[in-house]
Amino acid sequence: MKYLLIIIFLLLGNQVFSKEMYVPESGEIVFEIIRKNKTIGTHTISFIENDKDLKVDIEVNINVKLGFLTIYKYRHNNTEYWQEGELIKISTNSLTNSKKKYFVEGQKNNDFFEYEGVDNRKRTGLNVIPISYWNYEILDRNVFLDSQKGILREFDLKEMELENIFFNEKNFNAKKYMMKVKTIHSSDEKPFPNLYLWYTNKGELMKLEFDSPEDKSIITYNRIK
Template sequence: MFRSLIMAAAAVATCTPLAFGAFEDGPVMPLPDAGERIVFDVYRNGDTRFGTHALSFTQDGQDLLVNIDIELRAGLGPVTVFRYEHQSTERWREGQLVGLVSETLKDGDTYEVSAQSSGEALDVQGMAPEDGPISLELPLSILPSSHWHGYRPGEYDILNTEYGNELDVTVEYLGEEMLEADGERIPARRYRLISDLTVDLWYDENGRWAGCEFEARGQTVRYVRRADPLEG
């Protein structure tokens, strides 16, 4: 069971769309304001809560900084038998990702990714469990796998913020529906991201990330956005 949770955690870190309007390369949703915060409670197999996924947005001069903190744990009584952590900071300038640092604790191993814009490309250094060190030059228009910014429908590559490799994805728009979020049910648009796993993502009327759900080896993982992101 806990091996399946590890697979699910990978999807959490690599699991947006669209603001309700036209899209271009780069972020699809309007950039959040400095001081905004989004927090999800993460559940598995119904109502078993096993962690949180938090995003906070701050301003640094002309740049938007996005800090992401994922903490997932499961146990048998007082004993922790599963632990997954992912922390990253993204730096955005004029709608493009210009810098990234991340650290992931997964299955007892630690993985680090760094990315920096050279002005002509995004230089990425990372590490994959099977392939070893990664060194890539990616287009400045590439989106990271952090979901808050929105993905346009189609087939293309995104940056895996867990390992630093490229992910081939297909994104489909599935329509509008009601979603549990913010302590109530809200209208949201649903998208499906197909890669190593299939992930469903929801976005609210303002284009903000509102929910997520996927299955990994028999485990259903579900995100529920908090009404008050400051509550414990």
């Protein structure tokens, strides 16, 4: 279960922004995280819009229990500030099951985006995008900013079939995509599994799924709000 933590976030690229970011009318997206038919946590994405500014708060809480004993725990908090489709600032902190603490701090600085993580302070282009999954723009990229460790990671994306997802008493047509992370970092203990993402044509994230690197069990994010 250790790699649940990193997979639950990650994204960036070198293209120009082309998709409009989807923000739900309710201002919130919530997933329950399922493993072996049991709920092990939640992933909440909250949006606050103010004219051309957008603040996104992301919170991940995971607890895996065996009877009354907690055998895995993970926490991640991420705050992103966007302006006209451009990331202005990001601040994240994570606490892993092994008590390792990670943080990422990043901010726009003139013609660059500067960020700090496990490899100390780095800089990249202004079109950087973190792997928060909610941002449909990821589909036009091949690099993302790992929002747990502050690493730029390359990935391949494959468009798959159109599926029907039932949510909130409605049926939604959502396109399935497979993401394969290619970049390996010295801090990685295990390889990333293939990730599966479902988006509507409006860019609304409906579902997420991957095979756990720990035991190959399927981890599913089911939309509940």
